[in-house]
Amino acid sequence: MPISDVRQVIISSTKQLAQNVWKATVAGQHYAIKLEKKTFLRMAGHPDNRDGWEMRLTDLTWATNLFLEICKNDRLHPWSRPLGGEELAFVWGSLPGNNVARTQLPSTLATITDFVPDHVDFSKCDQGKSHVCLNALLTGKGDPVSLHTLGRGLAVDLFLGNNDRYAYESTDGSIFVNLENFFLHVNPSGPNSIFYIDFWDPNSAYNSKNKFPTTIGPEYLGSLLSNDQGRMRCAQAISTRLSKLLHIQNVNVKGIAEGLKSGAADLGKFLRKDKNHPHISRRLVACGIKP
Numbered sequence: 001m002p003i004s005d006v007r008q009v010i011i012s013s014t015k016q017l018a019q020n021v022w023k024a025t026v027a028g029q030h031y032a033i034k035l036e037k038k039t040f041l042r043m044a045g046h047p048d049n050r051d052g053w054e055m056r057l058t059d060l061t062w063a064t065n066l067f068l069e070i071c072k073n074d075r076l077h078p079w080s081r082p083l084g085g086e087e088l089a090f091v092w093g094s095l096p097g098n099n100v101a102r103t104q105l106p107s108t109l110a111t112i113t114d115f116v117p118d119h120v121d122f123s124k125c126d127q128g129k130s131h132v133c134l135n136a137l138l139t140g141k142g143d144p145v146s147l148h149t150l151g152r153g154l155a156v157d158l159f160l161g162n163n164d165r166y167a168y169e170s171t172d173g174s175i176f177v178n179l180e181n182f183f184l185h186v187n188p189s190g191p192n193s194i195f196y197i198d199f200w201d202p203n204s205a206y207n208s209k210n211k212f213p214t215t216i217g218p219e220y221l222g223s224l225l226s227n228d229q230g231r232m233r234c235a236q237a238i239s240t241r242l243s244k245l246l247h248i249q250n251v252n253v254k255g256i257a258e259g260l261k262s263g264a265a266d267l268g269k270f271l272r273k274d275k276n277h278p279h280i281s282r283r284l285v286a287c288g289i290k291p
């Protein structure tokens, strides 16, 4: 259930999950609040407002909304919204162990997301029940639907240039896959799914709604979305990584590639309304997506 305004509800309990992530109970519902580690100083009137706080809030909002929009019909849909400024100041006092100084707070960004219980880190799925679940999901034998979810979310990552989940290796140009930012959700009473966290990569040069670079460097992964070969290359990178790490054979590479295609097509539909926005239209062209 989305919170319309976090300032109007009471946070009844909080528990620190990671250095910068908390589980919070707000009006009886469980959420995860994540402070972005990087803070962006608010520089009023600075000639280069690329790093300006307002712009980064716009970018964070855009990225989280794209994920929510594209994944809204998928089985697991952790509702999410950005927090900044006043709203963040409100929750700040409830976060135990928070090491962000009050003076830094106005330049800090955070997200609040549905808390997803019973999740397992991909890199820890190497044995037991979760390995059995993951094996079924990724080979498509148990559940091809989730493979689609995996591909659709990755399409948003590539489009946004998130290098947190995917990046080219500097050594040989192969695709690196970071397994820390998606999880297996082991559902005790129904089908299992895959879900994403970390919708926004603050370090990417390509994640800005209003500033898509004129010269697209080879590090931008979005162009891989434009053809079968590129999509297969991404799907294959995941498959190879999982096969090696978790000893899962016969990953349904084609299923992941189809999810990438379907996610890209949905991005095009959703962004049709923005097709005259110069930076968005250039990004769509770079990704070979027809609005």
Ligand SMILES: Nc1ncnc2c1ncn2[C@@H]1O[C@H](COP(=O)(O)OP(=O)(O)O)[C@@H](O)[C@H]1O
Binding pocket: 017, 018, 020, 021, 032, 034, 037, 078, 113, 114, 115, 116, 117, 119, 180, 181, 197, 198
């Ligand atoms: N929505 C969520 N539900 C449950 N746990 C979460 C959620 N979001 C984050 N976490 C927990 O917090 C940890 C760190 O989250 P993450 O967003 O990857 O932070 P960072 O990338 O800054 O380390 C995750 O490994 C996970 O255990």
Ligand SMILES: [Mg+2]
Binding pocket: 180, 181, 198
């Ligand atoms: Mg992370």
